[in-house]
Amino acid sequence: MTKARTHVLETIAQAKEPVSARQLCGKFQHEHDPATIYRALHYLEEKGRLDSFILHCSEHGTERYYVLHVAEHRHWFHCERCHRFTDLGLCQFDALVAKMSADRGLTVTSHTFYATGVCSECRAKTKVSVKTPG
Amino acid sequence: MTKARTHVLETIAQAKEPVSARQLCGKFQHEHDPATIYRALHYLEEKGRLDSFILHCSEHGTERYYVLHVAEHRHWFHCERCHRFTDLGLCQFDALVAKMSADRGLTVTSHTFYATGVCSECRAKTKVSVKTPG
DNA sequence: CAAAAATTGCAAACGACTTGCAAAATATAC
DNA sequence: GTATATTTTGCAAGTCGTTTGCAATTTTTG
Ligand SMILES: [Mn+2]
Ligand SMILES: [Mn+2]
Ligand SMILES: [Zn+2]
Ligand SMILES: [Zn+2]
Numbered sequence: 001m002t003k004a005r006t007h008v009l010e011t012i013a014q015a016k017e018p019v020s021a022r023q024l025c026g027k028f029q030h031e032h033d034p035a036t037i038y039r040a041l042h043y044l045e046e047k048g049r050l051d052s053f054i055l056h057c058s059e060h061g062t063e064r065y066y067v068l069h070v071a072e073h074r075h076w077f078h079c080e081r082c083h084r085f086t087d088l089g090l091c092q093f094d095a096l097v098a099k100m101s102a103d104r105g106l107t108v109t110s111h112t113f114y115a116t117g118v119c120s121e122c123r124a125k126t127k128v129s130v131k132t133p134g
Numbered sequence: 135m136t137k138a139r140t141h142v143l144e145t146i147a148q149a150k151e152p153v154s155a156r157q158l159c160g161k162f163q164h165e166h167d168p169a170t171i172y173r174a175l176h177y178l179e180e181k182g183r184l185d186s187f188i189l190h191c192s193e194h195g196t197e198r199y200y201v202l203h204v205a206e207h208r209h210w211f212h213c214e215r216c217h218r219f220t221d222l223g224l225c226q227f228d229a230l231v232a233k234m235s236a237d238r239g240l241t242v243t244s245h246t247f248y249a250t251g252v253c254s255e256c257r258a259k260t261k262v263s264v265k266t267p268g
Numbered sequence: 269c270a271a272a273a274a275t276t277g278c279a280a281a282c283g284a285c286t287t288g289c290a291a292a293a294t295a296t297a298c
Numbered sequence: 299g300t301a302t303a304t305t306t307t308g309c310a311a312g313t314c315g316t317t318t319g320c321a322a323t324t325t326t327t328g
Contacts, residue, residue: 039317101251
């Protein structure tokens with residue numbers, strides 16, 4: 001493991017939410033070139049240490065996000081206000097996906113799911129400010 | 135409705151699967167500029183005539199796909215071999231999404247789901263060629 | 269330690285999409 | 299129906315996330 005790959009992997013391992021290449025490039029802008037960050041991400045995903053998915057958010061556009069590879073994958077909610085992720089827990093779609101694909105003779109190798117909206121904290125802020133007199 | 139908007143909407147209305155901007159630009163390359171196609175897509179989605187989602191495929195990369203807006207949305211499977219879509223039917227995730235979000239206090243405004251893999255036709259071709267003697 | 273292989277930084281390129289702007293088409297006002 | 303205002307278009311350039319060529323540096327191998 002080179003220094004760049006270690007930095008990238010440890011950052012993602014310590015994060016509580018998916019991390020984008022942009023965030024990593026920002027964090028290591030004085031240590032590693034963006035090309036090195038992208039190459040490290042490809043290397044780590046290819047070696048099975050990372051998983052990734054693409055998510056679109058109106059403010060950040062379309063970006064790939066990375067998480068540590070784990071045996072049972074999870075899905076995520078992305079808040080369009082604060083841009084943090086909420087863990088939706090272990091994937092509960094397998095049975096449904098198996099049924100949908102079996103019915104149609106499909107061999108499903110991967111699926112993507114995410115939800116977007118407003119998280120509980122941002123929702124609370126909105127309600128408070130709406131109710132505030134004056 | 136201008137000519138460009140009519141062309142875009144009718145193409146998507148007649149298609150049996152989601153259509154990308156790239157496909158539309160190819161089809162109308164002698165009639166409309168790509169900028170006009172993109173502007174027509176934005177206009178039609180904004181007016182509620184189209185829905186769209188972003189899907190990543192290893193061969194075509196990350197693109198936005200458009201379908202006619204209908205009351206109850208559907209989800210799609212994308213074949214990584216022939217790059218055609220298979221309709222997975224009406225969304226069956228609403229109950230699960232409602233539960234996941236209620237548990238966490240999330241206000242979900244949209245969700246994205248798609249599966250990728252090999253469609254039944256491409257799977258059949260593979261099996262035949264594997265079994266062929268010689 | 270020398271040669272081969274892998275990794276890096278930099279600059280340029282890529283592809284999907286967006287935008288500024290002036291011309292052309294369309295709608296609205298007399 | 300011609301002048302005026304508005305909308306839409308094509309073109310060229312720009313943006314943004316990501317990728318790639320290449321030469322220099324680092325690491326591995328013999
Ligand atoms: Mn975001
Ligand atoms: Mn495809
Ligand atoms: Zn939030
Ligand atoms: Zn197929």
